Amino acid sequence: MRAILGACRGIVGQTAAVIVALGGASDVLAAGDGGGAKLPQLDIATFPTQIFWLVVSFLVLYILVSRIALPRISEVLEERQDRIADDLDKAETLKKEAEQVRGEYEKALAEARNQAHAAMREAQDEAAKNATETEAEAREKVANMLKDAEERIEATRSEAMSNVRNVARDVAGDAVAKLIRIQVLGEEIDRVVDATMEGRN
Amino acid sequence: MDVVTVREVFVASPVEQFTIKPLVPLEVGGLDLSYSNSSLWMTITVIAVTAFLTLSMRGGRLVPGRWQSMAELSYEFVANMVRENVGSEGRKYFPFVFTLFLFVLFGNLLGMIPYSYTFTSQIIVTFAMAAVIFVGVTILGLALHGFHFFTLFFPSGTPIALAPILIPIEIISYFVRPVSLSVRLFANMMAGHTMMKVFAGFALAMGVLGVAPIILLVALTGFEIMVAVLQAYVFTLLTCMYLNDAIHLH
Numbered sequence: 001m002r003a004i005l006g007a008c009r010g011i012v013g014q015t016a017a018v019i020v021a022l023g024g025a026s027d028v029l030a031a032g033d034g035g036g037a038k039l040p041q042l043d044i045a046t047f048p049t050q051i052f053w054l055v056v057s058f059l060v061l062y063i064l065v066s067r068i069a070l071p072r073i074s075e076v077l078e079e080r081q082d083r084i085a086d087d088l089d090k091a092e093t094l095k096k097e098a099e100q101v102r103g104e105y106e107k108a109l110a111e112a113r114n115q116a117h118a119a120m121r122e123a124q125d126e127a128a129k130n131a132t133e134t135e136a137e138a139r140e141k142v143a144n145m146l147k148d149a150e151e152r153i154e155a156t157r158s159e160a161m162s163n164v165r166n167v168a169r170d171v172a173g174d175a176v177a178k179l180i181r182i183q184v185l186g187e188e189i190d191r192v193v194d195a196t197m198e199g200r201n
Numbered sequence: 202m203d204v205v206t207v208r209e210v211f212v213a214s215p216v217e218q219f220t221i222k223p224l225v226p227l228e229v230g231g232l233d234l235s236y237s238n239s240s241l242w243m244t245i246t247v248i249a250v251t252a253f254l255t256l257s258m259r260g261g262r263l264v265p266g267r268w269q270s271m272a273e274l275s276y277e278f279v280a281n282m283v284r285e286n287v288g289s290e291g292r293k294y295f296p297f298v299f300t301l302f303l304f305v306l307f308g309n310l311l312g313m314i315p316y317s318y319t320f321t322s323q324i325i326v327t328f329a330m331a332a333v334i335f336v337g338v339t340i341l342g343l344a345l346h347g348f349h350f351f352t353l354f355f356p357s358g359t360p361i362a363l364a365p366i367l368i369p370i371e372i373i374s375y376f377v378r379p380v381s382l383s384v385r386l387f388a389n390m391m392a393g394h395t396m397m398k399v400f401a402g403f404a405l406a407m408g409v410l411g412v413a414p415i416i417l418l419v420a421l422t423g424f425e426i427m428v429a430v431l432q433a434y435v436f437t438l439l440t441c442m443y444l445n446d447a448i449h450l451h
Contacts (some may be wrong), residue, residue, distance in 0.1 A: 058304060
């Protein structure tokens with residue numbers, strides 16, 4: 001690769017040399033009968049002044065560029081770079097802030113939703129509880145009423161039973177007295193009626 | 202147009218424009234150091250570059266205007282070139298490379314102004330720059346790597362059998378660098394300016410038909426401006442590559 005580059009460079013050099021030669025030729029051609037015309041670039045007498053002023057000019061330019069011009073340009077470029085970096089930083093911070101605010105908002109929204117859910121569930125629970133309580137109360141009340149009624153029926157029944165017994169005793173006593181003209185003792189009739197009713201029951 | 206004028210046009214040789222004309226004679230220790238037309242345009246280049254870089258950055262605005270953009274773009278252009286070709290170690294040499302680029306670029310471009318002088322069309326100027334770069338880069342390489350620097354002429358991993366061919370090629374290509382670097386710039390500038398003078402001569406000589414060379418000349422002027430920029434870029438780019446070789450070897 002380097003060899004090829006070197007060769008290329010050599011060719012370029014040769015081409016340049018040809019161009020120089022051509023320049024010289026055209027010079028000679030153009031000068032025609034003028035004769036003795038030489039390429040001014042090859043006049044060695046002018047070399048010292050050219051080198052001297054080249055060195056002076058280049059050094060002056062180097063000092064001016066490196067001491068005055070370059071620091072100013074790099075300062076401006078750096079300032080701009082800093083400003084851009086600054087702005088980017090600021091944008092980053094703002095973006096982060098915005099994200100944070102959004103996060104907070106979303107959190108608040110989720111919280112509110114949860115609260116609403118909780119309130120709804122609570123209301124439902126309470127309603128369900130109330131319904132159960134009311135039902136139980138009603139059931140108890142009905143049960144009580146049922147018991148009362150049963151007791152009343154029982155009382156009425158036993159009262160009716162005892163009335164029947166008295167009637168049966170009176171009828172039995174009277175019937176015995178009429179049939180066999182014997183006055184049976186009250187206790188005896190009671191015993192018999194009771195035994196009979198027991199048997200019936 | 203009579204024949205004499207045509208002769209005169211051609212007598213004014215197309216390479217006469219490269220003549221060094223002393224403006225302020227100056228002799229130091231027997232050496233002629235006269236301030237010439239070439240020196241004048243070097244001075245104008247220094248002033249133009251400095252003015253371009255400082256006046257455009259005077260505002261130092263956060264959002265650059267046109268001039269400031271151009272100064273910043275040239276800065277970033279060369280900075281990228283150094284970073285890509287030399288790497289982070291090249292930062293130290295950036296002021297030099299930047300100065301070199303602007304000096305050559307402005308020298309080439311200012312040379313496109315009619316009646317100006319193109320100091321980069323002088324072989325001694327381009328050769329002096331190339332020689333300084335070559336010597337500087339070689340010293341830098343030796344200082345950084347010592348004896349190891351000579352592996353530049355025989356990259357590791359190359360079959361040893363290739364050594365007799367490769368080493369001379371590498372050595373020659375290394376020592377040809379200052380020549381090719383300087384001749385490339387000098388020849389391009391000189392050939393372009395000579396060609397333009399020749400076509401200008403045709404335009405004068407051909408009378409009404411001279412419109413054709415003038416049209417060509419307009420196209421050529423645009424082309425020469427491109428060459429001026431391109432050659433400044435190539436000169437700087439090769440300097441960066443030589444720097445890279447000295448710093449990183451292969």
